[in-house]
Amino acid sequence: xxxxxxxxxxxxxxxxxxxxxxxxxxxxxxxxxxxxxxxxxxxxxxxxxxxxxxxxxxxxxxxxxxxxxxxxxxxxxxxxxxxxxxxxxxxxxxxxxxxxxxxxxxxxxxxxxxxxxxxxxxxxxxxxxxxxxxxxxxxxxxxxxxxxxxxxxxxxxxxxxxxxxxxxxxxxxxxxxxxxxxxxxxxxxxxxxxxxxxxxxxxxxxxxxxxxxxxxxxxxxxxxxxxxxxxxxxxxxxxxxxxxxxxxxxxxxxxxxxxxxxxxxxxxxxxxxxxxxxxxxxxxxxxxxxxxxxxxxxxxxxxxxxxxxxxxxxxxxxxxxxxxxxxxxxxxxxxxxxxxxxxxxxxxxxxxxxxxxxxxxxxxxxxxxxxxxxxxxxxxxxxxxxxxxxxxxxxxxxxxxxxxxxxxx
Numbered sequence: 001x002x003x004x005x006x007x008x009x010x011x012x013x014x015x016x017x018x019x020x021x022x023x024x025x026x027x028x029x030x031x032x033x034x035x036x037x038x039x040x041x042x043x044x045x046x047x048x049x050x051x052x053x054x055x056x057x058x059x060x061x062x063x064x065x066x067x068x069x070x071x072x073x074x075x076x077x078x079x080x081x082x083x084x085x086x087x088x089x090x091x092x093x094x095x096x097x098x099x100x101x102x103x104x105x106x107x108x109x110x111x112x113x114x115x116x117x118x119x120x121x122x123x124x125x126x127x128x129x130x131x132x133x134x135x136x137x138x139x140x141x142x143x144x145x146x147x148x149x150x151x152x153x154x155x156x157x158x159x160x161x162x163x164x165x166x167x168x169x170x171x172x173x174x175x176x177x178x179x180x181x182x183x184x185x186x187x188x189x190x191x192x193x194x195x196x197x198x199x200x201x202x203x204x205x206x207x208x209x210x211x212x213x214x215x216x217x218x219x220x221x222x223x224x225x226x227x228x229x230x231x232x233x234x235x236x237x238x239x240x241x242x243x244x245x246x247x248x249x250x251x252x253x254x255x256x257x258x259x260x261x262x263x264x265x266x267x268x269x270x271x272x273x274x275x276x277x278x279x280x281x282x283x284x285x286x287x288x289x290x291x292x293x294x295x296x297x298x299x300x301x302x303x304x305x306x307x308x309x310x311x312x313x314x315x316x317x318x319x320x321x322x323x324x325x326x327x328x329x330x331x332x333x334x335x336x337x338x339x340x341x342x343x344x345x346x347x348x349x350x351x352x353x354x355x356x357x358x359x360x361x362x363x364x365x366x367x368x369x370x371x372x373x374x375x376x377x378x379x380x381x382x383x384x385x386x387x388x389x390x391x392x393x394x395x396x397x398x399x400x401x402x403x404x405x406x407x408x409x
Contacts, residue, residue, distance in 0.1 A: 007033045007114075009296065010133055010146035012121045012159065014041050017268035017285035018152030019104040019113075020059065024293035026111040030300055033144065034108075035135065039118040042101030046247040048176060048204055048212050049100070050187075051282050052366050053091040059286045065100035067206050069093045070187055076233070077347035078192025078340035085356055092187075094206055116144075124149065124159050124264075131263050148296060148305050151266045155250055160270075163261055168252035168272040172199055172279060175221040175248040176214030179229075180239035184211045188233075191343050195228045198336040199279075203234070213238070216251055216279055218336075251279040254329060259317070260310045265292050273321065276328035277335075283366050284324075288317045 009025055011018045014036030022032040038044070049067070056063050070093060072086040109115070116137070123134035131149040135142045151159060157167035181203075188203040195201045199216040201224065206212060213234070215225045225246075229238055255272035259265065267273070268285035275284060295313040299305050338346070349355060 005143075006130060006145045006147065007031055008146065008300070009033070009148050009150060010035060010131065010144055011150045011152055012124075012133070013152035013154055013156075013268075013270065014038070014101075014105070014115065014117070015152060015154055015268070016101050016104055016282060017289050018150065019101070019108050020061075020286055021150055021152065021267065021289045021293050022113045023104065023108050023111060024290065025296060026108065026113050028293075028297045028300075030297065031112075031114075032108075033114040033116060033146070035116045035119050035121050035133070035144070037118070037120050041105040041115075041117070042098035044247060045098045046176065046249050047097040047282075048202065048214065049095040049097045050092060050204055050278075050280065051095060053093045055283060055286065059290070061100075062103050064103055065095040065097070067094045067096055070205070072185070073187040073189060075189045075191065075347055075350070077344040078194060079344040081344055081347050081351070083347050083351040083356065084186070094204060094212075121159065124162055126163060126262050126264070146263075148263050148265075148299065150292065150296075151264065151270045152268050153270045155252060155269055157256075157270070160256065160266070163264060165259070165261065165264075165266060166257040168254045168256060170253045171250035172216045172253060173219050173221040173248075174214060174216040174251050174279065175225050175246055176212055177225075177244045177246045178206070178210060178212050179241070179244065180209055181205070181211040181213075181237050182209070182239075183237050190228060190233070191347070192340045194340075195224055195231070197224075201225070201228050211238075221248065222246065253332065255325065259314045260307060262307045262310075263305045265296070265310060265313050267292050273317070273325075276325060276332040284321050287320055291316045291320065 008031040009022075011022055011032060011034045014034050018034060019041075022034055025032050050070070053066075053069070055061065056066075069091070072084065075083040077083075105115070116135070119135050119137040121133050121135055125132040125134075131146045133144045133146065133149065135144055151165075153159060155171075160167055184203055184205045187205070190196060190201040190203075196215050196217045198218045201215040202213065204212045213225070213229070215221045215228060217224055228234060252269060252272045252274050253276055256266065256270075259267075259271045267288045269281045271288065273284040273288050274281040292313055295310060295316070299309055302309070335343075
């Protein structure tokens with residue numbers, strides 16, 4: 001190896017989180033090479049594309065990919081009861097993920113970021129002076145050497161095991177497709193064992209005639225999606241196609257054990273930085289990307305790439321979104337243990353005017369903890385929660401409140 005073979009930073013994974021990181025580093029004068037398995041950035045597309053509109057402003061991303069703004073949602077319980085809320089403050093929107101990714105790609109290219117497309121990274125080695133990446137493109141092997149490596153591999157964790165970083169402890173089985181639809185005006189969320197045990201199913205309108213419909217569940221997501229499409233809820237509103245293009249993938253639940261090592265940082269889905277309730281990864285991933293970029297820029301200023309120097313990345317992202325992840329996991333675990341009757345009681349609870357007003361009044365799209373902190377101040381919330389969970393867990397109302405106070409502290 002000679003110095004001509006060495007790049008400043010290699011990023012494995014050309015999704016939005018990896019590319020956003022590259023842009024930030026390029027702005028600081030750091031050379032970046034992105035390694036991406038696929039031949040086209042943004043393809044294949046798997047993402048509902050539901051984000052908060054402030055993402056564009058916070059992370060300086062063009063709005064050209066925006067397809068629809070959404071202000072209302074219907075939540076349908078297993079027993080057919082509904083909660084509907086309208087929130088003009090919510091500012092949720094649907095994006096074309098392919099276009100979103102490709103806009104970032106074009107921006108990065110203009111800033112001098114180098115892309116190795118159709119290139120698979122199958123091995124990674126840490127050395128005292130560099131990272132060695134083993135690559136394969138068109139069945140031709142090659143090597144890339146970098147002073148520092150960022151793993152932004154999404155849901156691919158093969159490289160993690162080679163450097164002892166592990167992977168998330170559990171995953172949801174998810175599937176989605178895009179359908180021609182009619183009379184879909186709101187986001188629709190379906191709960192319960194019939195359509196999405198331990199998670200939820202969704203219908204999200206892209207425009208007046210097209211919706212993204214999907215399911216995340218513990219297993220067998222395809223069969224549950226078929227049940228949903230053939231149900232009374234959707235059978236007359238979805239235009240049937242002979243071979244709908246289904247995209248199936250796991251969603252990580254929980255973070256990996258450690259997100260840094262000598263000369264290595266892990267970001268986004270690759271780190272498990274995903275909302276435990278909704279499965280969305282763009283917002284948390286971009287937050288962590290910003291933090292990682294700042295840590296890397298500082299590392300280059302000091303020429304310090306050791307584990308201790310890079311550990312501030314994990315400290316900072318945990319301070320920023322760690323509580324959100326903790327409360328989200330707690331809520332997810334509690335919900336996944338509920339029976340259909342208990343879920344129905346929860347939906348009826350949230351339909352009560354004093355509880356529904358919380359959803360109506362505040363914008364909690366990116367902060368589930370703020371929503372929960374507000375709800376637990378409502379007496380009706382605790383009295384109903386106590387009734388729901390008494391049979392399930394045997395916990396007293398006092399013990400449950402103590403659990404929540406401990407988490408919040």
